[in-house]
Amino acid sequence: MDHLVFDIVLAALIVGVAAWTNVARDTLAAVIAFVACGLLLALVWVRLVAPDVALTEAALGSGLTGGLLLGASLRVRRTGTPAAAEQPSTSLRVAAAGMCIAVTAGLAGIVLLLPEPAPTLAASALANMAATGLGNPVTAVLMAYRAIDTLLEVVVLLFALLGVWSLAPDRVWGGFPGPRHRPDPDKPLAFVAQLLVPVGILVGIHIFWIGSVAPGGEFQGATILAAMWILTMLAGLVGAPAVSRRWLRFLLVGGPAVFVAIGLVGFAAAGAFLAYPKDYAKLMILSIEVPLTLSIAGMLALLVAGPPERTLQR
Amino acid sequence: MSAVTLYGFCSAALVGLGLYGLIVRPEPLRKVLAFNLIGGGVFLLLGVVARRGASAGLGGDPVPQALVITGLVVAFASTALAVALVLRLLRDTGETVPASDAGGEAPADGRK
Numbered sequence: 001m002d003h004l005v006f007d008i009v010l011a012a013l014i015v016g017v018a019a020w021t022n023v024a025r026d027t028l029a030a031v032i033a034f035v036a037c038g039l040l041l042a043l044v045w046v047r048l049v050a051p052d053v054a055l056t057e058a059a060l061g062s063g064l065t066g067g068l069l070l071g072a073s074l075r076v077r078r079t080g081t082p083a084a085a086e087q088p089s090t091s092l093r094v095a096a097a098g099m100c101i102a103v104t105a106g107l108a109g110i111v112l113l114l115p116e117p118a119p120t121l122a123a124s125a126l127a128n129m130a131a132t133g134l135g136n137p138v139t140a141v142l143m144a145y146r147a148i149d150t151l152l153e154v155v156v157l158l159f160a161l162l163g164v165w166s167l168a169p170d171r172v173w174g175g176f177p178g179p180r181h182r183p184d185p186d187k188p189l190a191f192v193a194q195l196l197v198p199v200g201i202l203v204g205i206h207i208f209w210i211g212s213v214a215p216g217g218e219f220q221g222a223t224i225l226a227a228m229w230i231l232t233m234l235a236g237l238v239g240a241p242a243v244s245r246r247w248l249r250f251l252l253v254g255g256p257a258v259f260v261a262i263g264l265v266g267f268a269a270a271g272a273f274l275a276y277p278k279d280y281a282k283l284m285i286l287s288i289e290v291p292l293t294l295s296i297a298g299m300l301a302l303l304v305a306g307p308p309e310r311t312l313q314r
Numbered sequence: 315m316s317a318v319t320l321y322g323f324c325s326a327a328l329v330g331l332g333l334y335g336l337i338v339r340p341e342p343l344r345k346v347l348a349f350n351l352i353g354g355g356v357f358l359l360l361g362v363v364a365r366r367g368a369s370a371g372l373g374g375d376p377v378p379q380a381l382v383i384t385g386l387v388v389a390f391a392s393t394a395l396a397v398a399l400v401l402r403l404l405r406d407t408g409e410t411v412p413a414s415d416a417g418g419e420a421p422a423d424g425r426k
Contacts, residue, residue: 007317011324018328018351022335027343034347041354044321048365049373053357056383060390061357065350068390072397073343076404088338096337104330107355111322111362120367120375137372141380153384160391164398219387296387303394306401 007047014040027073031066038062051215052138055207059223060300067230068304133282135213142217143285147274151263154256154292157299161252165243168307174244175312177305183236193235200228208293212282218293225293226300233305240305242312248298255295259288322362328355342400346393353389357382 017037024030038061045054088096125137125145132144142150168175183190208221232238241248262284266275276284328351335348360378367375 004317004320007320011320014324015327015331018331018354021347021351022331022339022344027341027347030344030347034350037351037354041358044324044358045361047317048321048361049368050361050364050379050382053361053379053382053386056386057357061350061354061386065390065393068394068397069343069347072401075401076343087340093338096334100330100334100337103333104326107326107329107359108323111319111326111359114322114363114366118363118366118375120369121377122367122372122375123370125376126370126372137376138380138383141376142383146377146380149381149384153387156388157391160395163395167398167402217383219383300390303391307398 003047010040010043010047014044027076028070031069031073034069035062035066038066052136052211052217052220055215055220056223059220059227063227064223064300064304067227071304131278131281132276132285133212134285136211136215136217138215139211139217143289144276144281147263151256151259151274154259154296154299157296157303158252158256161299161303164303164307166307168309172308172311174242175308176242176310177240177302177308178233179309180239181234181236187235189235190237193231193237197228197232200224200231204228204297208289211289212286218289218296222293222296223300225297226304229297229301230304233301240302243302243308244312251298252295252302255288255292258291262288318362318365321358321365325355325358325362328352328358330355342403343397346396346400349396350389350393353385357385360385 014037017033017040020033021030021037024033038057042054042058042062045051045057122137125141128145129135129137129140132140134140134144165177204221204224206221207216207224208218209216211217211221229238233240263274265284266273269275269277269280332348332351332353332355335351336345339345339348360382361374364374364376364378364382367378369375
């Protein structure tokens with residue numbers, strides 16, 4: 001019963017914070033509310049017994065997305081003229097509110113009318129897990145049963161990064177992304193980066209490695225690794241690499257390329273794309289996951305860094 | 315009312331709030347935020363479906379949970395692309411709102 005009180009308070013907090021992202025006048029305040037909303041949602045995922053999703057929501061949905069939007073809102077505020085935006089008329093607001101209430105009511109109705117007993121694939125996911133050599137059913141879905149989804153998702157990440165890079169003006173193409181952050185040993189950020197990053201890298205690798213048997217996995221681990229890279233770049237300890245660097249291109253394409261190659265091996269070894277022969281399933285999954293984690297970490301960090309802004313010649 | 319149903323209602327409210335922000339806020343960055351709220355609501359609805367499918371000793375159906383992880387990554391990718399587009403718009407026009415939507419004067423070269 002005490003849990004129900006917690007659930008009610010948590011749900012009310014989420015709705016309140018989400019409403020604040022709409023009504024806050026300042027975009028920065030709205031972004032901060034959004035980050036808070038994401039962290040509260042991560043708690044909900046724990047309550048829904050989905051720790052893998054909770055990790056992803058906290059790290060990626062709230063942390064990395066929040067960092068990206070915080071940076072963007074600061075730049076809009078610094079360089080942008082105050083938005084002389086035409087506010088929508090009251091009648092439009094009322095119409096929009098009415099429609100959104102209808103959508104919410106419809107979804108709430110669907111929640112009440114969900115079939116009983118609920119359809120589930122949990123039993124089949126568990127029944128075939130021994131063949132994959134994995135101990136975490138979510139990782140088994142991501143890397144074995146629905147590996148094609150994961151492959152396409154990584155390709156989406158790669159295309160999004162190409163799209164972001166393509167927004168650079170011609171003269172800085174191939175240059176360094178984002179503004180230069182000069183190292184300042186007196187600033188606490190440099191100290192935090194030196195202290196936190198070695199620990200963070202270990203945590204990221206651990207979260208990735210443990211993902212085969214416990215909550216975690218390549219996306220959660222890669223997000224933490226990406227965050228550590230971003231932190232060192234922000235502190236000015238390392239510069240963002242120029243996007244034309246050959247090693248960087250290999251890092252980014254390596255994971256998806258190995259994924260496709262092992263998928264093709266599946267034709268010869270087990271008769272289908274991305275099929276794993278029984279005795280080598282775990283080995284093949286791991287040989288996809290290691291380069292994939294590095295590629296995803298690189299893609300996430302560079303998506304946050306943004307399009308090239310400085311030329312190679314300085 | 316069970317906790318799962320409660321979070322189902324919460325997800326419906328998130329979708330509604332996000333949709334409202336998407337329609338009435340003119341600034342592109344606020345639209346990106348609202349879009350992410352809708353995403354959060356949809357993912358939470360999938361989480362409710364997953365939790366209801368708990369069986370065979372698992373706390374939830376792993377298939378929708380894996381779908382949500384995939385969805386979160388794709389949502390991040392589209393958010394990053396949208397933010398880059400907003401910042402490029404800002405650099406090219408100095409406006410944080412597309413000129414044709416703002417009701418202001420069109421840019422000098424007649425582009426909309």
